[in-house]
Amino acid sequence: MSELLTLPTRPFADQRPGTSxxxxxxxxxxxxxYLENFVQSxxxxxxxxxxGTLVVGGDGRFHNDVAIQTIVRMAAANxxxxxxxxxxxxxxxxxxxxxxxxxxxxxxxxLSASHNPGGPDGDFGIKFNTAxxxxxxxxITEAIWRRSERIERYLTIAHADIDLATIGITALGETxxxxxxxxxxxxxxLAGLFDFPAMARLxxxxxxxxxxxxxxAVTGPYAEEIFVRRLGAPPKSVVAATPLADFGxxxxxPNPIYASELMAAMFAADAPDFGAASDGDGDRNMIxxxxxxxxxxxxxxxxxxxxxxxxxxxxxxxxxxxxMPTSRAADRVAAALGVACHxxxxxxxxxxxxxxxxxxxxxxxxSAGTGSDHVREKDxxxxxxxxxxxxxxxxxxxxxAIVRDHWRRFGRDIYSRHDYEGIDAAAAxxxxxxxxxxxATLPGRSFARGEGSSATVVGADDFAYTDxxxxxxxxxxxxxxxxxxxxxxxxxxxxxxxxxxxxxxxLERFEPDPAKQGVETQAALASLVAIADRIAGxxxxxxxxxxxxMT
Ligand code: G16
Numbered sequence: 001m002s003e004l005l006t007l008p009t010r011p012f013a014d015q016r017p018g019t020s021x022x023x024x025x026x027x028x029x030x031x032x033x034y035l036e037n038f039v040q041s042x043x044x045x046x047x048x049x050x051x052g053t054l055v056v057g058g059d060g061r062f063h064n065d066v067a068i069q070t071i072v073r074m075a076a077a078n079x080x081x082x083x084x085x086x087x088x089x090x091x092x093x094x095x096x097x098x099x100x101x102x103x104x105x106x107x108x109x110x111l112s113a114s115h116n117p118g119g120p121d122g123d124f125g126i127k128f129n130t131a132x133x134x135x136x137x138x139x140i141t142e143a144i145w146r147r148s149e150r151i152e153r154y155l156t157i158a159h160a161d162i163d164l165a166t167i168g169i170t171a172l173g174e175t176x177x178x179x180x181x182x183x184x185x186x187x188x189x190l191a192g193l194f195d196f197p198a199m200a201r202l203x204x205x206x207x208x209x210x211x212x213x214x215x216x217a218v219t220g221p222y223a224e225e226i227f228v229r230r231l232g233a234p235p236k237s238v239v240a241a242t243p244l245a246d247f248g249x250x251x252x253x254p255n256p257i258y259a260s261e262l263m264a265a266m267f268a269a270d271a272p273d274f275g276a277a278s279d280g281d282g283d284r285n286m287i288x289x290x291x292x293x294x295x296x297x298x299x300x301x302x303x304x305x306x307x308x309x310x311x312x313x314x315x316x317x318x319x320x321x322x323x324m325p326t327s328r329a330a331d332r333v334a335a336a337l338g339v340a341c342h343x344x345x346x347x348x349x350x351x352x353x354x355x356x357x358x359x360x361x362x363x364x365x366x367s368a369g370t371g372s373d374h375v376r377e378k379d380x381x382x383x384x385x386x387x388x389x390x391x392x393x394x395x396x397x398x399x400x401a402i403v404r405d406h407w408r409r410f411g412r413d414i415y416s417r418h419d420y421e422g423i424d425a426a427a428a429x430x431x432x433x434x435x436x437x438x439x440a441t442l443p444g445r446s447f448a449r450g451e452g453s454s455a456t457v458v459g460a461d462d463f464a465y466t467d468x469x470x471x472x473x474x475x476x477x478x479x480x481x482x483x484x485x486x487x488x489x490x491x492x493x494x495x496x497x498x499x500x501x502x503x504x505x506x507l508e509r510f511e512p513d514p515a516k517q518g519v520e521t522q523a524a525l526a527s528l529v530a531i532a533d534r535i536a537g538x539x540x541x542x543x544x545x546x547x548x549x550m551t
Contacts, residue, residue, distance in 0.1 A: 021127025057091020058111025289399025
């Protein structure tokens, strides 16, 4: 028998989850009892799991293995009947969602700081997903936080580490611990959605070349199984496929700045036809054509408009959902399809109710997340497969040709996000507070846009969302400023950073005229950038003359 232990602890004051779980520096998580407090707070906030199943896994970053052993012991001590752990502690976020649903688990504890860097000096994170496979809603994350403020003890058992390297079953006291293949069930689910035979002909034909960059993060094993073994793409189609605890020193964020190797390959003279990357935990995606980057907002709209070409979605979409700062390109597709487009706060957790209730089939965010009702997380490999299926169904058309054709049909929402990372938190909060104070007086104000033209504000608010399924209300989700030509500026602070604050400014304007759609993005948005600076005093308050990242 393993001895059940009840150990004393004291609260930490900084355990309030952000946009996606609790993310902190590794050093913070390595403090004695820090992880234990948060995990016990999760279990103490939930009821009805006695004898039930918990899925545990992570993106393989530094500290993943140690944390998993701790969580498995605590799950056993807290009364779970079965704990399912991905082999080597590896489980991508969408695969965790898949397994929770397929095995009717009570929920999952997922260890990841997503796209944030890893290693001893990097970031770590933990989030809880519920029985639908989706991120816990705010009522649960807030309850976990409140519990963490009062916690006095945690439960564990005295037991040696479990062998995570070998598939098999171990008894841990009354609890069964099953180490399982983290790839197979997920790959089977995806194989049922897409036209694998047509996609196999595309990637095996020799005329078409793809490059998937796993960024030394969790998707390597998934990509090798699905793109190479199941579809038959040449092995060199998947690069940086070995998950490393520090992501090879890189920043596993699939955007044009951090996925610089993919960008170099896709802009080279002999560039492949199709490039893609995913992030630390496999839920984000980046799509690149030959010398052509697809913005996440456009990608969502293109996938929705082409869903009829994909077997799993050929029956039609129930609706589309996007986060508020995501461009309105998807709204135009939804209108053409005659379905609703739901606008939610930033955070995949807000999509779960819509998906569960059958109000949306495809969802997406400007932050490189796209997914569907096949799981309750965004899914990087799914998005890549969706694009491959569309390319297979539109033979001879390049990624760029498909996007330009989309713009001709629907108009182009010229879009960019400017991030000011690691700025002073007090200055960032003051900037947002001052914008809030201006909301009533902004409408009607005109701003010069150059060449003698001006833009007048027709709407300004702080985005609030009422969930149509459970009626819950979420406020203060970003300052929206809309102009008379339908251009839009959104300001919000990131909820996923671990150092200081990150200010995000989302800029967009609509261009219906195909003759003008070829314009360079930043040039087309320059006047909006200047207006954003005038309204919010961005440069002065951040002390920066330019953003750290533009996506
Ligand atoms: C998380 C959330 C996403 C959100 C993104 C950015 O993604 O799951 O829904 O869009 O963070 O959030 P923020 O703008 O607050 O930094 P991930 O991939 O980091 O888990």
